[in-house]
Amino acid sequence: MTIHRRDYYEVLGVERDADAAVIKKAYRKKALEFHPDRNPDDPEAEERFKEASEAYQVLSDPQKRAVYDRYGHEGLAGRGYRGFDDVGDIFDIFGDLFGSFFGGGVRRGAGRAHRGDDLRAEVVLTYSEALEGVTKQIRIERVELCSRCRGTGAEPGRPPVTCPTCGGRGRVIHQTGFMRLETTCSTCRGAGKIIEEPCGVCEGSGYNRVKPRLEVEIPAGIDDGQRIRLSGEGDDGSRPGYRGDLYVVVYLEPHPIFRRDGRNLLLDLELTYPQLVLGARIEVPTLEEPVSLDIGAGTQPGAVFKVRKAGFPHVGRSRRGDLLVTVGVGVPRKLTPEQKRLLRDFGDTLDKD
Ligand SMILES: [Zn+2]
Ligand SMILES: [Zn+2]
Numbered sequence: 001m002t003i004h005r006r007d008y009y010e011v012l013g014v015e016r017d018a019d020a021a022v023i024k025k026a027y028r029k030k031a032l033e034f035h036p037d038r039n040p041d042d043p044e045a046e047e048r049f050k051e052a053s054e055a056y057q058v059l060s061d062p063q064k065r066a067v068y069d070r071y072g073h074e075g076l077a078g079r080g081y082r083g084f085d086d087v088g089d090i091f092d093i094f095g096d097l098f099g100s101f102f103g104g105g106v107r108r109g110a111g112r113a114h115r116g117d118d119l120r121a122e123v124v125l126t127y128s129e130a131l132e133g134v135t136k137q138i139r140i141e142r143v144e145l146c147s148r149c150r151g152t153g154a155e156p157g158r159p160p161v162t163c164p165t166c167g168g169r170g171r172v173i174h175q176t177g178f179m180r181l182e183t184t185c186s187t188c189r190g191a192g193k194i195i196e197e198p199c200g201v202c203e204g205s206g207y208n209r210v211k212p213r214l215e216v217e218i219p220a221g222i223d224d225g226q227r228i229r230l231s232g233e234g235d236d237g238s239r240p241g242y243r244g245d246l247y248v249v250v251y252l253e254p255h256p257i258f259r260r261d262g263r264n265l266l267l268d269l270e271l272t273y274p275q276l277v278l279g280a281r282i283e284v285p286t287l288e289e290p291v292s293l294d295i296g297a298g299t300q301p302g303a304v305f306k307v308r309k310a311g312f313p314h315v316g317r318s319r320r321g322d323l324l325v326t327v328g329v330g331v332p333r334k335l336t337p338e339q340k341r342l343l344r345d346f347g348d349t350l351d352k353d
Contacts, residue, residue, distance in 0.1 A: 012055050034046070053084055113239045116234050145206060146208050152199070279298070291310065
């Protein structure tokens, strides 16, 4: 609750002598503007929504309005009026009003809105895709509010009716002697409404399992195990706009010759003994075009050569890491007699040194 309260007329932007119709219209406008469905994860909008709802609750009620006009906020507080702590309470009280301008789907009296579950999906990328970024199509399975009944669970044209047991309160009072016990109505399970004819698509649950295809934009530089959050692509919650999120976890397919270490790309390259001894200009593969690399004479096995900017960028940055080429010496398993002779002669010269 806000400590400093604004004047209710000011909140709704109406004159002090505004009539009920004007107040209702003003509130609808504010409620539409700051509705949580339109402003997900926006605490300021939620505060505004609560404030407008509070103002409307007071000004639309002649008694509360009279108290407010004479005694202000303190007067209402002194009579036990308190505002809204939870947006869910607002839906419970003004559900009808929202239902009519958000196209229904609001579960009245069914308690607070709850958010749908977060979901997880996986994509596997090649090194090249991770280097350049890619848009991937994925197919997920999620729970969505039924589009036929808009989540009410009732067959269209046969809206839920007020629960006959509790008269729509959702709670029943048992009076035994001095004891007064209030419990949740068992007929409607607290919803205050019951469905006479269940929706033919969702069979009354209000939800369906669907398998939508989604496009996931994967940024350049993404690494194995990193995840992308797709806000509002998870399961539907109890009302429209209360979807969970989808987390897409990225895996890199192992590359036949490269490995990755953060921004750097690693490559082990076998050269021949003569190449190391005499030096050579060699072609080195990268994830893009091959590059040529000068190996100096007398290079030792294990030496590391750097090809600048042939590695990965970090996500959201343009500066790229390097390709680090570690050279080794390849020992041939088979030689021709001629090669053996040459090598032996060469070996003899080394022995003399
Ligand atoms: Zn349905
Ligand atoms: Zn009931």
